[in-house]
Amino acid sequence: MTSNVLYALAGVALIVMGLAAISLQTHLLRRVIAFNILGSGVFLVLLGVAPGRSAHAADPIAQALLLTGIVVAVSATGLALALARRLHRATGGMTLDADDDAR
């Protein structure tokens, strides 16, 4: 087993943890963190399965795609946090429970 496969398997573990946390946690901050863990897992899998030119330099195309993905994830995180903050100011809560809407 090469180290690249190990990276990819670690990525799979992060994906599973992130997905479970997004599904089970209701606090929005926890969900945003879980989304970032899930995203990091996807990046790790992509880098792990990309063909490496050598043990020290990963595929430049995979690196560039990941940099793009990281910036998009940061953008989404920033906007999600801004919306959550707005929601907290408006309702005092940090969840999207259907019960809250009914009140």
Add this chain to the structure above:
Amino acid sequence: MIRLDVAVVAGGCVALGVGLAALVVGLPPVAGDLAGLVASRVGDSGVTHPVTAVLLNFRAYDTLLEVAVLMIAALAARALPAEQAEQRDTRPGSPVLEALARVALPLAILVAVHLLLVGASRPGGAFHAAAVLTGAGVLLRLAHELPAHAIAGERRASLLLVAGVAVFVAVGTGAAGVTGHFLGYPPAWAGELILLVESVLAVSIAFALWALFP
């Protein structure tokens, strides 16, 4: 007593994890040699670092759309109603933070310019420079030297946000006039064009990231 929804999610996630792991381990080696192709054409890109060549030349289209996503996220965050005056933090800034900000800001600008220029040949570039500038900006914000509401309504602030994408598109269109391909830089000018795009991007990205900071 385990709740049913927890059990279903846990089971589904474990099944997905096992399936993905099996897929990753059994993946056949990728056909074709993209890395080799990049290495053989990096001389035409205007820069010598392969990742910068992919980001700003070979796959510049990705980077353009990525910056557009960041711009839209920052504009959307700015479009949210501003905080009421009574909700603002009016406590005086910490003198330690103020002193630190005054030392760190010029240093951060120096480091950012260095990262921007070094991106052509080594790891670095607009995004790295922007991240450092944003760090300095957040420090200023924490030290109460540069409050968000001071420029929240400024029209020029929005122009700064849009400048990166606007210049990127303008350069890409100009290149199309010469080579016939959108973002297809002529090799003789590629280095200068990439530096121009990256310089504007660094400021624009830094401001977008800073605008996302609440």
